[in-house]
Amino acid sequence: MQFVTKYYYWDVVHDGNLKDRLEYVTLSPLILRSSSTERSLTPRSWEKKRHAGQWSDSVVRLDLPRMRASTCALRYLWPLIAAVVVEAVISPKVFIIAFYGDEGNAWLGIPDFNLLAQNITVPGISVKFPDVHCTEDGSICQLVAGEGEINAAISAFSLVVSPLFNLTNTYFLLAGDGGINPKVATIGSVAFAQFAVQVALQYEIDAREKPDNFSSGYIPQGSTSTDSYPRYIYGTEVFQLNDALRQHAMAFARTATLTDSPVAQAYRQQYANVPEFAPALAPPAVVGCDTATSDNWWSGALLGDAFAHFTTLVTNGSATYCTTQQEDSAVLEALLRGHLLRRVDFGRVLHMRTGLRLRSPGSWRERRR
Structure with missing residues (x-):
């Protein structure tokens, strides 16, 4: 069973005197996992990642002070975890x-x-x-x-x-x-x-005003006759x-x-x-x-x-x-x-x-x- 979070955002208050950051927090209904990286990440951003052809759990990137994971989880992440709505992903055939x-x-x-x-x-x-x-x-x-x-x-x-x-x-x-x-x-x-x-x-002109040699009032875009391939292509x-x-x-x-x-x-x-x-x-x-x-x-x-x-x-x-x-x-x-x-x-x-x-x-x- 895979899980994802709905897209909600939270502001996290942290102690500015502490320099390092806990940067990755992966949420699932059962597990809280954490790891550190060297990159500085901005607050309040979300990312979806794919692994081996499957959508992974939602990865939440937060700018947080360094502390032991257990303390960080209790002090900073518990309100976030409590607010996350987790639902099963459906994979239709x-x-x-x-x-x-x-x-x-x-x-x-x-x-x-x-x-x-x-x-x-x-x-x-x-x-x-x-x-x-x-x-x-x-x-x-x-x-x-x-x-x-x-x-x-x-x-x-x-x-x-x-x-x-x-x-x-x-x-x-x-x-x-x-x-x-x-x-x-x-x-x-x-x-x-x-x-x-x-x-x-296509271009359209009133059929009552079309030239006599036009079969209808529709003209391919960028063209001047009904038989010309359109010159303007929208895709x-x-x-x-x-x-x-x-x-x-x-x-x-x-x-x-x-x-x-x-x-x-x-x-x-x-x-x-x-x-x-x-x-x-x-x-x-x-x-x-x-x-x-x-x-x-x-x-x-x-x-x-x-x-x-x-x-x-x-x-x-x-x-x-x-x-x-x-x-x-x-x-x-x-x-x-x-x-x-x-x-x-x-x-x-x-x-x-x-x-x-x-x-x-x-x-x-x-x-x-």
């Missing part, structure tokens, strides 16, 4: 990330595991969904990050840096619903993405995930039977007279295709085609515009930064979206969700 209530609730009541066995309040995540849910043994956990890019990014990064979890060997499953392209798949299909594209990260335009992991997940998912219904079958028949929408007529399936992120909940054939074009453009033709949502690029950026901090492994991230809405062939309106 899988972390599910959903984005609103219905997506989160879809994982409840499953006989194989109980996500409500532990409910852990994590500072910094969505105020609408303030608890992370975990099984009794902590092997499976779930975060409901909140909707929209800002909510999703802040919630995901707050999880990544939380001292309550060791996520270094955790697999992350981004699991939600969204719009789906009827040229690629149908309602109820489950799509695993290799690429996530932030499609609205979040495209995320590419581990395709070997994705292929393994899709193969496993294809052993499941997806839900279909007479209502869904009747809905699909709207596409019978539109040849390019033939995939929309098929039963639900597990498919490999990519995802588009935007805070804007867009509608219309022109916007759909414009974002499909941008998806192809910025991935050099590697990505297939398929599902649409409002959060995933934001979560992936948070996880990528966590990878750079050695808090998570970005190679263990899976993206999964279920098609909830299709483009209507009558109005050609694309509804997201």
Whole structure:
């Protein structure tokens, strides 16, 4: 069992006439260990260290006068030790990330595991969904990050840096619903993405004022035409995930039977007279295709085609515009930064979206969700 302390700070009063310092104090629920060093350390600073791939106990660095360890502990450290809140670190095998209530609730009541066995309040995540849910043994956990890019990014990064979890060997499953392209798949299909594209990260002009030769009002940043690669790159335009992991997940998912219904079958028949929408007529399936992120909940054939074009453009033709949502690029950026901090492994991230809405062939309106 590993332990960490929550981040609190204490001022320690000491006798300035005593020159040397006790510099390292390691706290655990059972042991107080101390050692001396030659370096001068500033008061009120904390450090996390990793040893052999595991997070160590919290190390508190304090500027204290020299004295026997027992005397020092009694006189100076007992109030600090009494104030420290110590909690067990949870090391999940899988972390599910959903984005609103219905997506989160879809994982409840499953006989194989109980996500409500532990409910852990994590500072910094969505105020609408303030608890992370975990099984009794902590092997499976779930975060409901909140909707929209800002909510999703802040919630995901707050999880990544939380001292309550060791996520270094955790697999992350981004699991939600969204719009789906009827040229690629149908309602109820489950799509695993290799690429996530932030499609609205472009210039936009009012479509009523666009040049006649522009297909939409969106123009890649730094460019003067819709067909030019963006010259200004922010670094979040495209995320590419581990395709070997994705292929393994899709193969496993294809052993499941997806839900279909007479209502869904009747809905699909709207596409019978539109040849390019033939995939929309098929039963639900597990498919490999990519995802588009935007805070804007867009509608219309022109916007759909414009974002499909941008998806192809910025991935050099590697990505297939398929599902649409409002959060995933934001979560992936948070996880990528966590990878750079050695808090998570970005190679263990899976993206999964279920098609909830299709483009209507009558109005050609694309509804997201």
